[in-house]
Structure formats: structure tokens, C-alpha cells
Amino acid sequence: MGVCISTTQRDMLWCGTVTQQTAHKNTMVICVLGRYLLKSSLCSRSWCRKSSLYSAGHGFQPEEIREKLRAYPGGAVDLLTQGDTGLAVLTVNNPSRMNAFSGAMMVELEERVSQLESWTQGKGLIVRGAAGTFCSGSDLNAVRAMSNPQDGMKMCMFMQDALTRLQRLPLVSVALVEGRALGGGSELSTACDFRLMTPDSVIQFVHKHMGLVPGWGGAARLVRLVGDRHALRLLGGALKVDPELGLRIGLADGVLEEGAPQDGDEGAALRQAEEWLSRYTKGPAEVIRAAKRVVSSGRELPLTEALRAEKEVFGTVWGGEANLGALAGKTKHK
Numbered sequence: 001m002g003v004c005i006s007t008t009q010r011d012m013l014w015c016g017t018v019t020q021q022t023a024h025k026n027t028m029v030i031c032v033l034g035r036y037l038l039k040s041s042l043c044s045r046s047w048c049r050k051s052s053l054y055s056a057g058h059g060f061q062p063e064e065i066r067e068k069l070r071a072y073p074g075g076a077v078d079l080l081t082q083g084d085t086g087l088a089v090l091t092v093n094n095p096s097r098m099n100a101f102s103g104a105m106m107v108e109l110e111e112r113v114s115q116l117e118s119w120t121q122g123k124g125l126i127v128r129g130a131a132g133t134f135c136s137g138s139d140l141n142a143v144r145a146m147s148n149p150q151d152g153m154k155m156c157m158f159m160q161d162a163l164t165r166l167q168r169l170p171l172v173s174v175a176l177v178e179g180r181a182l183g184g185g186s187e188l189s190t191a192c193d194f195r196l197m198t199p200d201s202v203i204q205f206v207h208k209h210m211g212l213v214p215g216w217g218g219a220a221r222l223v224r225l226v227g228d229r230h231a232l233r234l235l236g237g238a239l240k241v242d243p244e245l246g247l248r249i250g251l252a253d254g255v256l257e258e259g260a261p262q263d264g265d266e267g268a269a270l271r272q273a274e275e276w277l278s279r280y281t282k283g284p285a286e287v288i289r290a291a292k293r294v295v296s297s298g299r300e301l302p303l304t305e306a307l308r309a310e311k312e313v314f315g316t317v318w319g320g321e322a323n324l325g326a327l328a329g330k331t332k333h334k
């Protein structure tokens, strides 16, 4: 049995729904939880909580920003979750503009991330673009209309927040890069754990050509992925990263097979990506999600805090169903 001490109204609700314990109004509630319940509350108590990267003190007023972004409509961000496999597919869908992000799509992206944060059975996520290309960044029409510094900062904070929450999801995520990933599209690909490229695809941080640097978190993520020197080459030179270069510098994690679009089979790349991802998502959801959580904390936190976060996550699987099942058998790792 675990003990959860919750101090916020949301945590009280969270504990309340799973324990049926009564909470004293505005006071600390102590919930006695079983192992499963501790798992459910983990993220409400630790660094990976569903909180925003920015607060009002930074001028971050999400509802005001959403309203502003919704003024630039077009396209959609679609989410398909598969209960049986625990896989989800997120599709950036604005093919007439090479899947550029309209303002409304930025808001939809954040909504989809919220849905995935609440999907407790999920294990894997594929992020892709519609109609055989990944994403050409921000919709330039919206960018032109929002080119004043205040709106730029708002969009920047909003997208950093949405993509950071996407990266922190307890799901193993892969960007399926077909065609082009440009500007904000290249940044979106870095918010996934892995990147798979089709043979003719290109990832390009074109920001320099737009008189910009990445603003959706893409620079910070790129440095962590490929190191500062390669990151400077990609940003300073706006280099086109093809699969060969991507693999060499560690931006790409795999190259899919040739041939699918010529066969008129648009779903072939997606099936290959699902197959590739399945080796990391086979097994019980609580174990896969725990693996992603310890990697996320290791990726983001200083060592002492990462070790403490790891201990918390370890506590959710130690003596759990999968662990006890494995111990009950005659284990040999051949």
C-alpha cells in the first residue's frame, strides 16, 4: 500500500475518484492507495505533472492565446487511438498547405496532447503528416498576420508548452517523416522520442532563411539530440538533412523501405512505422509507461532529482502484476 499526500484541489479530486475517500475542504487529504492507485496519482505529484511550462508571470494566458490563434483557421490535427494495441496516431492534416500549422491547428494540437495525457492505457504514439508529407511549419499566412513581437512571444510559449507536454507523455513516440519537415515541422519532429524517415524525405531547419531561430523548443531539443556542433551546423547552415545524414548525426533512428507511394499504397509507411514501434511497446502498459517516465526524468532533470523521480516510478512497478508474474515463472533471459 502506498500513501499519497495531496495538497491541491486537483490532486484531491484525483485521489477522490479512485479511493472514494472524503476530502476535507481546502485541507490536506491523505489517501491510502493501493499500488494501482499510486500509479494513477504519480504524475500529479511529480515533475511530470500536467502543468504548463509558463505561467501568468511570463505573460502566458492560454485562453487569450487560444482565442487569438483560432482567428487563423484551416486544417486539423487528427488523433486515432487504438485500445487493443495501445498505439495512437496523430496526423497533422492540412495537405493544401503541405500540412502547415494554422493557428486553429496549434490549438487542436494542444487539445490532442491533453487527450493523450488522459489516455491511461496508451503505450506508443506515431506523429505524421497527411498525404505523404510531414509538416511545412507555421502557416505563413498566420505568421504574417502575427508578425509583431507580442504575438510572436505568445505563439512561441503556446507551442513550446504543447510540444514539451507531447514529449513528456508516458508514450514511446516516433515522428514518421515523409516528404518535408520544415521550420516548425522540423521542430515537431524533435519533440518525439524517435524519428523515422522515408528514403526521399528531408528535415530542414529553415529558420535562418526566414530570419529566425526555432521558437517551439526545437533548438534546445536538437542540441540534446545531436550535440551542439551538429545543431549549429543544421541551424546556421539551414542544411537539408536527408536520411543518410540524419542517421549519421543521430537525428534519424531509422529509414523506411522504398516503394510504398509508387504502389499507390499511402498507408505503407504508417504500417512500417507501427511495426518498428511495436518492438518498444510490446508488453504491459504500466511497464512501458514507466520506462518512458524514467527516460523523461533522466533526460530533463539534474541527477539527484532524476534519481528521486526514478525511485517514485520504480515503486509503481515493483511488486506489480507484471513483476510478480515474471517472478512466478522460471526466468531466463536468453
Ligand SMILES: CC[C@@H](C(=O)O)C(=O)SCCNC(=O)CCNC(=O)[C@H](O)C(C)(C)COP(=O)(O)OP(=O)(O)OC[C@H]1O[C@@H](n2cnc3c(N)ncnc32)[C@H](O)[C@@H]1OP(=O)(O)O
Binding pocket: 096, 097, 098, 100, 136, 137, 138, 139, 140, 141, 143, 180, 182, 183, 184, 185, 187, 206, 207, 210, 212, 213, 214, 215, 216
Ligand atoms: C515561426 C516560424 C517558423 C516556426 O514555426 O518555427 C516556421 O515554421 S515558418 C514556416 C517555414 N516553412 C516554410 O517557409 C515553407 C515554405 N514553403 C515551401 O518551401 C514549399 O511550399 C514546400 C513546402 C517545399 C513545398 O514545395 P512544393 O512541393 O513545390 O509545393 P508548393 O510550394 O506548390 O506548396 C503547395 C502549397 O502549399 C503552400 N504552403 C507550403 N508551405 C506553407 C506554409 N508553411 N504556410 C502556408 N502555405 C504553405 C504553398 O504556398 C502552396 O500553396 P498554393 O501556392 O496556394 O498552391
